[in-house]
Amino acid sequence: MQERTEIEKLGEFGLINHLTENFETFNASTILSIGDDAAVIDHYGKQTVVTTDLLVEGVHFDLMYTPLKHLGFKSVIVNLSDIYAMNAQPTQITMSLAFSNRFSLEALEEFYLGVQIACEQYGVDLIGGDTSTSQKGLVISVTALGEVVPDKFVKRSTAESGDLICVSGDLGAAFLGLTLMEREKKIFLENPQVQPTLENEDYIVGRLLKPAARKDIIDYLATQEIVPTAMMDISDGLSSDILHICKQSNLGCRIYEDKIPLNEATKAAAFKFGLDPTVCALNGGEDYELLFTMKQADYDKITLQEDISVIGYMCDQEEGTKIITKGNNVFDINAQGWNAFSK
Amino acid sequence: MQERTEIEKLGEFGLINHLTENFETFNASTILSIGDDAAVIDHYGKQTVVTTDLLVEGVHFDLMYTPLKHLGFKSVIVNLSDIYAMNAQPTQITMSLAFSNRFSLEALEEFYLGVQIACEQYGVDLIGGDTSTSQKGLVISVTALGEVVPDKFVKRSTAESGDLICVSGDLGAAFLGLTLMEREKKIFLENPQVQPTLENEDYIVGRLLKPAARKDIIDYLATQEIVPTAMMDISDGLSSDILHICKQSNLGCRIYEDKIPLNEATKAAAFKFGLDPTVCALNGGEDYELLFTMKQADYDKITLQEDISVIGYMCDQEEGTKIITKGNNVFDINAQGWNAFSK
Numbered sequence: 001m002q003e004r005t006e007i008e009k010l011g012e013f014g015l016i017n018h019l020t021e022n023f024e025t026f027n028a029s030t031i032l033s034i035g036d037d038a039a040v041i042d043h044y045g046k047q048t049v050v051t052t053d054l055l056v057e058g059v060h061f062d063l064m065y066t067p068l069k070h071l072g073f074k075s076v077i078v079n080l081s082d083i084y085a086m087n088a089q090p091t092q093i094t095m096s097l098a099f100s101n102r103f104s105l106e107a108l109e110e111f112y113l114g115v116q117i118a119c120e121q122y123g124v125d126l127i128g129g130d131t132s133t134s135q136k137g138l139v140i141s142v143t144a145l146g147e148v149v150p151d152k153f154v155k156r157s158t159a160e161s162g163d164l165i166c167v168s169g170d171l172g173a174a175f176l177g178l179t180l181m182e183r184e185k186k187i188f189l190e191n192p193q194v195q196p197t198l199e200n201e202d203y204i205v206g207r208l209l210k211p212a213a214r215k216d217i218i219d220y221l222a223t224q225e226i227v228p229t230a231m232m233d234i235s236d237g238l239s240s241d242i243l244h245i246c247k248q249s250n251l252g253c254r255i256y257e258d259k260i261p262l263n264e265a266t267k268a269a270a271f272k273f274g275l276d277p278t279v280c281a282l283n284g285g286e287d288y289e290l291l292f293t294m295k296q297a298d299y300d301k302i303t304l305q306e307d308i309s310v311i312g313y314m315c316d317q318e319e320g321t322k323i324i325t326k327g328n329n330v331f332d333i334n335a336q337g338w339n340a341f342s343k
Numbered sequence: 344m345q346e347r348t349e350i351e352k353l354g355e356f357g358l359i360n361h362l363t364e365n366f367e368t369f370n371a372s373t374i375l376s377i378g379d380d381a382a383v384i385d386h387y388g389k390q391t392v393v394t395t396d397l398l399v400e401g402v403h404f405d406l407m408y409t410p411l412k413h414l415g416f417k418s419v420i421v422n423l424s425d426i427y428a429m430n431a432q433p434t435q436i437t438m439s440l441a442f443s444n445r446f447s448l449e450a451l452e453e454f455y456l457g458v459q460i461a462c463e464q465y466g467v468d469l470i471g472g473d474t475s476t477s478q479k480g481l482v483i484s485v486t487a488l489g490e491v492v493p494d495k496f497v498k499r500s501t502a503e504s505g506d507l508i509c510v511s512g513d514l515g516a517a518f519l520g521l522t523l524m525e526r527e528k529k530i531f532l533e534n535p536q537v538q539p540t541l542e543n544e545d546y547i548v549g550r551l552l553k554p555a556a557r558k559d560i561i562d563y564l565a566t567q568e569i570v571p572t573a574m575m576d577i578s579d580g581l582s583s584d585i586l587h588i589c590k591q592s593n594l595g596c597r598i599y600e601d602k603i604p605l606n607e608a609t610k611a612a613a614f615k616f617g618l619d620p621t622v623c624a625l626n627g628g629e630d631y632e633l634l635f636t637m638k639q640a641d642y643d644k645i646t647l648q649e650d651i652s653v654i655g656y657m658c659d660q661e662e663g664t665k666i667i668t669k670g671n672n673v674f675d676i677n678a679q680g681w682n683a684f685s686k
Binding site: 035036037039041042043048049050051057058059060085088094096097127131132133134136137141146151153155156231232 | 374375378379380381382383384385386390391392393394395396397399400401402403425426428429431435437439440441470471472473474475476477478479480482484486487488489491493494496498499500574575576591
């Protein structure tokens with residue numbers, strides 16, 4: 001970026017107006033948007049679904065290898081993913097930012113461009129937010145609202161014994177993208193002359209920096225008249241997240257290692273870093289794929305959908321939460337997902 | 344506080360569960376609360392109102408003189424105030440916190456106790472949130488939802504020429520409370536042996552640390568069948584906020600200095616600090632009183648309500664935005680409200 005405009009030139013109200021003036025409204029339910037004490041939504045005969053996520057610099061992202069446009073995009077996506085994981089459709093978001101004075105207006109414009117792309121791609125309206133200076137770093141707080149046909153939302157606590165466990169897409173790539181970026185950062189810090197080697201790593205880097213929220217899977221399940229018995233999105237890693245469904249449903253599970261979907265690029269990257277791709281899928285996180293359970297009777301409806309994998313089944317709580325490896329060994333599943341408080 | 348429990352002992356999910364386990368649900372509209380990807384709300388035949396506010400340490404509050412319980416309380420109140428300012432009733436909030444590792448579990452418990460008191464006092468449900476570590480300081484992000492009878496919400500842009508301008512309660516006290524606390528902090532930093540002298544300053548300190556959201560005024564207006572023509576809450580100061588209504592309604596205004604409501608304690612504190620109490624009321628902010636316009640025909644309905652003051656009237660845009668002083672001088676109203684970007 002060439003220019004640098006200081007934020008104080010605009011003031012708080014001018015800043016919000018400036019950053020959001022190109023945002024369109026897509027939903028008839030958005031009655032009143034930015035510019036008043038609050039926004040107003042009419043979800044007619046539907047129920048409103050609400051989720052919120054914080055993204056903190058140095059904890060959830062590193063600006064050294066996260067372009068601001070991607071960060072704006074991703075901060076919306078991670079919230080939409082939670083809405084889809086309720087079997088709902090996202091309709092509105094609020095976006096709040098606390099940033100230190102090292103951020104110029106041009107930097108914030110880049111961020112909001114990413115927000116706008118996500119909003120347009122998923123037909124979601126930005127209806128409010130707040131901005132402030134911070135003492136250090138960037139803190140992003142997004143709240144997303146969605147709508148669902150009354151009582152058609154899907155919780156984590158309603159899986160039943162015998163249900164099939166399914167995941168969308170493939171797992172582990174975002175973690176390997178992160179591993180790659182951290183390695184390149186380390187090399188760069190040791191020797192700033194070395195150019196990063198990201199050739200052939202488009203897939204894993206893209207999964208880290210440009211995640212998708214699986215609207216297509218929710219829409220597919222609806223066309224097939226499949227209502228998952230339980231569902232959540234995979235943000236902390238398959239291990240941690242399947243354990244949430246087991247715990248909240250008072251059940252156990254069996255997962256088959258050879259059924260866990262892995263992209264070829266993920267396997268290649270794991271090999272290069274000397275990591276086990278299954279461990280990356282189990283503990284990596286940030287995949288934003290959907291993890292759901294469904295009745296066995298629905299199995300025939302998904303056999304032609306290549307983007308849904310059946311990876312195991314739910315069983316009684318006394319049978320434990322176990323993974324069966326390719327070598328037919330049986331291990332307990334441990335939550336080693338990414339934990340914001342572990343350091 | 345005597346004990347100090349490190350947060351990592353609980354983990355993120357344990358932390359949220361621990362901090363929110365005593366929270367009750369007050370609203371039938373809260374279908375699903377904390378513990379899933381998202382919460383679910385059914386506002387039946389009503390419209391949903393949404394607002395969000397960030398509170399950042401060092402910008403919006405100073406922990407040196409803000410007890411965490413008061414901070415938790417206030418961070419809810421400032422959002423509820425925005426919901427009431429739409430002529431709506433708050434029903435749910437989400438609460439997200441980013442905090443550095445200097446915060447113990449006991450400190451967070453104090454904060455959530457304040458959140459809980461506010462929720463109970465106003466019958467609002469905590470339905471979600473997120474917690475994270477931060478690089479420095481405490482960042483609080485609250486989103487509040489409310490409900491309103493379809494199309495009965497009140498915007499800032501719908502005042503009409505000739506409407507009366509009203510404010511609830513009294514103004515300027517929170518700013519003087521802040522001035523006092525900043526002075527005591529300075530004295531303390533220069534000489535830690537000196538005890539703070541806060542006698543007889545309960546009112547102004549209380550207005551800073553324990554603000555009220557004016558549910559009572561919204562309820563009163565409803566019983567009197569008064570629908571304000573425009574409304575907002577006073578967070579940045581009367582000057583800045585009346586200019587929002589004027590600008591968004593394409594109108595001018597006349598405010599009478601002698602009609603601006605001031606508490607005796609506010610006048611006394613202003614005198615002590617050598618400040619003009621009117622200037623404190625105009626530019627101080629953080630009063631969280633309601634500023635609204637109404638038809639002249641409704642005047643008789645509020646004459647017995649001592650907590651509503653008529654301070655002027657709306658006029659055509661060409662007539663400008665002016666204040667008439669006690670000495671009958673006429674000045675332009677300038678927005679000198681608190682600005683998060685001014686430093």
